[in-house]
Amino acid sequence: MESSARREEAPLTPREIYERLDRYVIGQDAAKRAVAIAAHNHLKRVQARRLRRHSLIKKSNILLIGPTGSGKTHIARNLADILQVPFTTVDATEYTEAGYYGKDVEVMVSDLLLKANHSVEDTQRGIIFVDEVDKIARRSQGARNGAGSRDIGGEGVQQALLKLLEGREVYVPLNVTQAWNKSDFVQVDTRDILFICAGTFSDLHDAGDEPGRRMGFGADDAASRSRRRISTKQLVEFGMLAEFLGRLPVVVQLELLGEAELIRVLTEPPDAIVREFRELLAMDDIDLEFDDGALREVVRYSASRGLGARGLRSILEHVMADIMFEAPERRKHQVRVDAGLVRARLAGLDSVQLSV
Structure with missing residues (x-):
């Protein structure tokens, strides 16, 4: 990570950010463009504040909506690498309203402080990437003005996050494992921290589907890509606070990746899974090759079970288990993985719990 004292440079343009994201993130062109614009505006806002200029630019916090394995976390992590800033991923379900057992939202900033070497x-x-944000939707059916039953893990967390999203000076614990110890804390200004929230909001996706009307070859894939856009009204009805959504002005909806895109995920990016396995076996003097049919079997299995790109690694780990076990004993060999081997390894895999 570069020092904060580095000389001021012109912010990366949206096209530059998009092109760098495009190297690692397959598909989701609309999402990458929207994130690139938001990131560029964020850089300009940070630069203006650093130069002590009066600026009207507001925070460009982002809400990513998309099915499991569509690339939400992957986009956020690569964006942090491109911008060369500290990055942390937190799970919204771990947090509770202040005063209750669980993590206070300030611990999110404390975790980022740890990643930034304090x-x-x-x-x-x-x-800060806040995952599973749809899991903190309002669950209580009481009055919406705060009266009635408390929703300490849902609406209460949304309320607590408002000040962080908008930008405030907050006191955060220095030790994330002892967040209760208020004697050791530091003041952090969140006005220039970019928050990227993400959730599947699967109920809203399911509500927009009409399975009975899918007909013909490839209809399932076409239907998944032509889902209706999720509106702010739907998100509010889902249980998200209007004030919370108002502090996430950039809403990006990701699409389900098709089989062709999943094959590209396996092979094209610099950190592709197939490249990784080849490097691992090359260290044992083994030349590893995958047939096109083998890769198609892997992505079909992942797509048919709705695992998306996230499930590809678990599937390949299972397929390659025996080969990896025997690799040190088979030096100077060539190993070819074909469709038959993949089908044989995946037979009965449904009884095994994949970690995705």
């Missing part, structure tokens, strides 16, 4: 200046320009 540099407050670097922390204040980092990115």
Whole structure:
């Protein structure tokens, strides 16, 4: 990570950010463009504040909506690498309203502070990725003005996050494992921290589907890509606070990846899974090759079970288990993985719990 004292440079343009994202993130062109614009505006806002200029630019916090394995976390992590800022991923379900057993939302910033090697200046320009944000939707059916039953893990967390999303000076614990110890804390300004929230909102996706009307070859894939856009009204009815959504002005809806895109995920990016397995076996002097049919079997299995790109690694780990076990004993050999081997290994895999 570069020092915060580096000389001021012109912010990366949206096209530059998009092109760098495109190297690692397959598909989701609309999402990458929207994220690139939001990131560029965020850089300009940070630069203006750093130069002590009066600026009207508001925070460009992002809400990513999409099915499991569509690339939400992958986009956020690669964006942090491109911008060269500290990055942390947190799970919204771990947090509760202040005063209850569980993590206070300030611990999110504390975790980012840890990733920034306790540099407050670097922390204040980092990115916090809040996953599973749909799981903190309002669950109580009481009055919406706060009366009635408390929803400490849902609406209460949304309320607590408002100040962080908008930008405030907050006191965060220095030790994330002892968040209850209020004697050791540091003041952090969240005005320049970019928050990227993400959730599947699967109920809203399911509501928009009409399975009975899918007909013909490839209809399932076409239907998944032509899903209706999720509106702010639907999100509010789902249980998200209007004030919370108002602090996430950039809403990006990701699509389910098709089989062709999943094959590209396996092979094209610099950190592709197939490249990784080849490198692992090359260290044992083994030349590894995958047939096109083998890769198609892997992505069909993942797509048919709705695992998306996230499930590809678990599937390949299972397929390659015996080969990896015997690799040190088969030096200077060539190993070819074909469709038959993949089908044989995947037979009965449904009884095994894949970790995705």
